[in-house]
Amino acid sequence: MLNSISDKVISGERLTKEDAVALFESGDLFAVGRLANNISEKKNGKNAYFIVNRHINPTNICINRCKFCAFSRSKGEAGAYELTIEEIIEKLKDGHGFSEVHIVGGLHPDWPFQYYLDMLRSIKKEFPFIVIKAFTAVEIDYMSRISGLGIGDTLSELKKSGLDLMPGGGAEIFAEGIRNKLCPEKISGDRWLEVMEAAHNASIKTNATMLYGHLESIEDRVDHLFRLRDLQDRTGGFQAFIPLSYHPKNTEIGGFYSSAIDDLKTIAISRLVLDNFNHIKAYWIMLGEKVSQVALLFGADDIDGTIIEEKITHSAGAMTEEGMTREDLIHLIKRAGKTPVQRDAFYNTIWKE
Amino acid sequence: MERIDRDTALKFFKDSDLLDLGEHADNIRKKLHSDGIVTFIVDRNINYTNVCVNKCKFCAFYRDEDSPDAYLLDKDEIFKKIDETIALGGTQILLQGGIHPDLGIDYYTGLLKSIKNRYSINVHGFSPPEIYYLADRHHLTIKETLVMLRHAGLDSIPGGGAEILSDRVREILSPKKIKSSQWLRVMEEAHKIGMRTTATMMFGSVEEPEDIIEHLEAIRNLQDRTGGFTAFIPWSFQPGNTELSQIGGATAVDYLRVLALSRIYLDNVKSIQASWVTQGLKLAQVALRFGADDFGSTMIEENVVRAAGVSYLVSKEDIIEAIKSAGFKAAQRDTYYNILKEF
Numbered sequence: 001m002l003n004s005i006s007d008k009v010i011s012g013e014r015l016t017k018e019d020a021v022a023l024f025e026s027g028d029l030f031a032v033g034r035l036a037n038n039i040s041e042k043k044n045g046k047n048a049y050f051i052v053n054r055h056i057n058p059t060n061i062c063i064n065r066c067k068f069c070a071f072s073r074s075k076g077e078a079g080a081y082e083l084t085i086e087e088i089i090e091k092l093k094d095g096h097g098f099s100e101v102h103i104v105g106g107l108h109p110d111w112p113f114q115y116y117l118d119m120l121r122s123i124k125k126e127f128p129f130i131v132i133k134a135f136t137a138v139e140i141d142y143m144s145r146i147s148g149l150g151i152g153d154t155l156s157e158l159k160k161s162g163l164d165l166m167p168g169g170g171a172e173i174f175a176e177g178i179r180n181k182l183c184p185e186k187i188s189g190d191r192w193l194e195v196m197e198a199a200h201n202a203s204i205k206t207n208a209t210m211l212y213g214h215l216e217s218i219e220d221r222v223d224h225l226f227r228l229r230d231l232q233d234r235t236g237g238f239q240a241f242i243p244l245s246y247h248p249k250n251t252e253i254g255g256f257y258s259s260a261i262d263d264l265k266t267i268a269i270s271r272l273v274l275d276n277f278n279h280i281k282a283y284w285i286m287l288g289e290k291v292s293q294v295a296l297l298f299g300a301d302d303i304d305g306t307i308i309e310e311k312i313t314h315s316a317g318a319m320t321e322e323g324m325t326r327e328d329l330i331h332l333i334k335r336a337g338k339t340p341v342q343r344d345a346f347y348n349t350i351w352k353e
Numbered sequence: 354m355e356r357i358d359r360d361t362a363l364k365f366f367k368d369s370d371l372l373d374l375g376e377h378a379d380n381i382r383k384k385l386h387s388d389g390i391v392t393f394i395v396d397r398n399i400n401y402t403n404v405c406v407n408k409c410k411f412c413a414f415y416r417d418e419d420s421p422d423a424y425l426l427d428k429d430e431i432f433k434k435i436d437e438t439i440a441l442g443g444t445q446i447l448l449q450g451g452i453h454p455d456l457g458i459d460y461y462t463g464l465l466k467s468i469k470n471r472y473s474i475n476v477h478g479f480s481p482p483e484i485y486y487l488a489d490r491h492h493l494t495i496k497e498t499l500v501m502l503r504h505a506g507l508d509s510i511p512g513g514g515a516e517i518l519s520d521r522v523r524e525i526l527s528p529k530k531i532k533s534s535q536w537l538r539v540m541e542e543a544h545k546i547g548m549r550t551t552a553t554m555m556f557g558s559v560e561e562p563e564d565i566i567e568h569l570e571a572i573r574n575l576q577d578r579t580g581g582f583t584a585f586i587p588w589s590f591q592p593g594n595t596e597l598s599q600i601g602g603a604t605a606v607d608y609l610r611v612l613a614l615s616r617i618y619l620d621n622v623k624s625i626q627a628s629w630v631t632q633g634l635k636l637a638q639v640a641l642r643f644g645a646d647d648f649g650s651t652m653i654e655e656n657v658v659r660a661a662g663v664s665y666l667v668s669k670e671d672i673i674e675a676i677k678s679a680g681f682k683a684a685q686r687d688t689y690y691n692i693l694k695e696f
Contacts, residue, residue: 027680029642030376037372259678260635261642290605290636297371297606319633335604337371 002031005272009035015273020222023269029261036268036299043278044301048338049347050329051305053100056091057312058083058119062106064138066183068172068214070250070316072106082108085115085122092127094308100345101127103134104169104312113147113154117161124162131164131345137195137206138170141187151198159204165345166199168207168242174227175220182214182253189224193231200237205346207281208238212266213246213258221266225273232276239347240279240302243270245286249317257317260291264298271299279347285310288320289332296336302343303329356620362566366614371606378613378644385623386646390695391676392624392686395669396445396477397438397653401426401464405451407482409527411516411558413594413660415451425453428467435472438653441669444687447511447650448478452486458498461487462505469506475688476506480513481539485531495542503548509688510543512551512586518571519564526558526597537575544581549689552582552622556611557589557603565611569618576621583690584624584647587611588631593662605636609643616644624690629675630658634667638679647686648672 005019015023023032059082062072073080083091092101101123116135123132135143135158144154155163172182174189187195199206210224232238243266245258258266271280281302282295292303308323326342333340342351357365365374402425405415416423426434435446446468461479468476479502488498499507516526518533531539540550552572556565576582589603589611603611616625626649627640637648651669673696676683683696 030372030379034372256674256678257635259675259680260638261679263635264639288633288635290608290633291639293605294609294636294639319635331601332604336606 002026002028006031006035009039009272014275017222017226020225020269020273021218023272024218024221024265029265032265032268032272033298036271037297039271039275040280040299040301046337046339047301047341048296048333048336049279049302049341049343050326050333051100051343051345052097052326053102053305053345054092054094054098054308055102055310056083056088058088058103058105059108059111060106060311061108063109064107064183064185066172066186067252068182068211068246068316069312070247071312075109082111085119088119089122089126091309092123092130098130098306099350100131100133100165100305102167102307103132104136104139104167107139107142113143113149113157116143117157120158120162132162133165133167133345134163136167136170137192137199138187140166140195140199141191151195152202155199155202155204159202163204165239166196166204166206168209168238168240171209171224172211173216173220174224175216178216178220182211189227193227196237197231197235200235205237205239207240207242208277209242209244210270211244211246213262214253214255222273225270229274229276232274236276238277240281241270241274241277242281242283243267244283247286247313247316247318251316260287260294263287263291264295267295268299284324285313285318285320289324289328293332293336296333296338303332305329357618359566359570362569362614362618363562365617366562366565366610371610371613374613374617375609375643378616379642381616381620382625382644382646389682390684390692391641391646391648391679391681392684392690392692393648393669393672393676394445394650394686394688395438395441395443395653396447396650397434397443398447398449398650398655398657399426399431399434400450400656401431401448402450402453402456403656404453406454407452407527407529409516409530410596411526411555411590411592412657413591413662414657418454425456428464431464431468432471434654435468435474439472439474441653442685443474443653444693445475445477445650448476449480449511449513450483452483458487458491458493458501462501465502465506475508477509477511477688478502478507480511481536482514482531484510484539485535495539496546499539499543499546499548503546507548509548509583510540510550512540512553512582515553515568516555517558517560517564518554518568519560522558522560522564533571537571540581541575541579544575544579549581549583551584551586551626553586553588554611554615555588555590557607558597558600565614566618569615573619573621576619580621582622583688584626585615585619585622586626586628586649587615588628591631591658591661595661605632605639608632608636609639612640612645613643629667629672630655634671634675638675641676641679641681647690648676
């Protein structure tokens with residue numbers, strides 16, 4: 001079975017859902033990893049990308065309260081916070097030479113659409129060179145509801161105010177049954193894909209994610225990957241795919257961390273199935289810097305960036321630091337035998353040795 | 354399976370693709386442990402003192418005798434720790450300390466006897482530097498010292514203090530610590546009187562690949578003669594709070610490479626331990642596919658690595674789950690790798 005899949009991959013033939021399921025069920029970690037690394041090197045050579053970036057979470061107050069989430073709070077609850085635009089600007093003044101700011105937050109019950117537009121404008125005014133990657137499809141849908149604008153108009157207002165790119169969060173698992181158990185209040189998988197399609201049509205590039213390792217089956221993962229591949233066929237608007245390993249601490253679902261073997265296989269299979277994505281990211285905050293480094297040999301070509309301050313995964317028991325230095329990232333990549341490439345938000349090379 | 358020589362090992366280590374090396378090691382592990390079981394032991398590290406005359410540069414644990422943080426546990430403190438260990442299903446204590454200049458062999462034999470009088474627990478204690486120091490201090494032979502300790506209750510010896518068994522490297526890292534040949538001699542004498550020991554290797558500091566091979570060769574040679582090593586435990590130098598903190602230390606890929614090579618080279622050592630204490634549970638899971646078949650200890654208490662700023666909070670349940678979710682059966686073992694309980 002693995003041999004016929006391997007032949008397909010090498011001849012550039014697309015994998016079927018059955019192939020993907022067979023890969024997940026295979027115990028041959030090394031063959032799957034080698035195949036994925038092979039494809040990764042065909043697309044990106046020995047390059048492994050990183051970015052000097054910063055995360056900002058403007059609020060943890062959220063009307064959705066997903067069951068896998070340990071970050072969100074209700075308004076008035078202990079630990080709830082909201083940043084002012086001035087506070088957000090202050091965080092960016094830290095002066096690490098950020099080329100990108102990643103902004104995602106809860107669905108705040110009181111903030112008007114204007115607040116988000118003002119946030120973008122103020123950041124752009126103060127830091128014209130920082131690319132703003134902000135708001136998941138879930139937040140965009142919410143803004144469309146509070147503004148009364150359609151998705152297209154919501155996106156175009158945001159873009160006019162300074163939105164450059166969108167992250168891939170909120171995708172979780174598309175399959176309806178599991179999604180209803182995980183996050184009944186969140187937009188559906190179909191809606192998530194609709195918002196992304198609209199963003200791509202408005203020339204806003206985005207990422208895509210998948211949260212795995214909780215209640216989903218292998219078939220649910222495969223379904224998720226294929227829905228992404230289909231949309232990418234139509235729009236080409238996704239830059240990177242980022243599998244996110246579930247973290248169990250302080251969540252309603254509980255359970256265990258995904259195994260690192262599963263993490264590596266998921267990275268590798270994503271690389272093999274998503275033949276129309278340029279980049280697969282091993283997000284070190286979630287995988288840990290150690291497994292992320294190993295993932296660079298299992299099909300990943302990106303390990304994200306300096307981040308500085310990470311709140312969401314750390315609320316759920318992340319075992320990593322909240323940030324890494326540029327030197328740390330370069331060291332990890334080099335020791336994996338790959339070539340470190342500092343990129344901007346659009347994967348243009350900023351620095352390469 | 355044919356034994357590989359030093360040149361081949363060096364070539365594997367330097368040039369081979371990590372996944373190829375891992376798969377090679379994984380295949381050997383599968384042959385030696387065809388039941389798919391990954392073992393662990395429930396035990397506790399009791400570091401009776403942090404006072405040490407050796408002052409190795411890679412160590413963040415040692416203190417001078419007059420330091421405000423210097424300590425020497427009294428018997429009641431040690432008993433309390435053993436009580437807790439037994440309550441948690443522990444079968445072993447790892448008793449290890451610094452080399453305290455005021456403690457003679459009477460202290461050690463007295464402590465061992467008082468432990469054995471109260472408890473039926475395996476005492477895995479005193480690495481070769483401690484044993485060598487005692488022999489030297491009392492003008493005893495290594496064998497005499499070991500016999501006295503065993504008579505008092507010492508069951509087995511941990512493989513610590515090996516660091517890198519290359520005197521070139523030891524001269525830089527730990528000039529006051531016993532030399533490579535002395536470490537090996539203590540282990541050989543112990544094996545000869547029927548005591549089982551483990552062997553360790555600390556890499557990722559200032560050694561070259563050749564030093565790692567020299568270390569593996571020394572262990573393999575001794576094992577050919579005695580068969581006394583139960584397991585080999587490679588772990589990586591933790592630079593925090595040490596004199597060598599400017600060194601970055603081994604990354605995950607470096608760790609897996611050394612681990613896999615160890616499994617391939619040491620064809621006469623049955624068990625290779627993953628070091629979750631230095632690598633974290635996730636990389637330890639990956640290690641199970643790169644040659645390791647044992648998760649080591651649950652470490653009810655661990656002080657030495659923690660002093661270097663690394664700590665992972667892990668319970669016995671976490672270890673069982675980590676082993677199972679990596680695709681193996683989990684089993685608690687005793688010091689001699691007999692299975693006590695499957696989970």
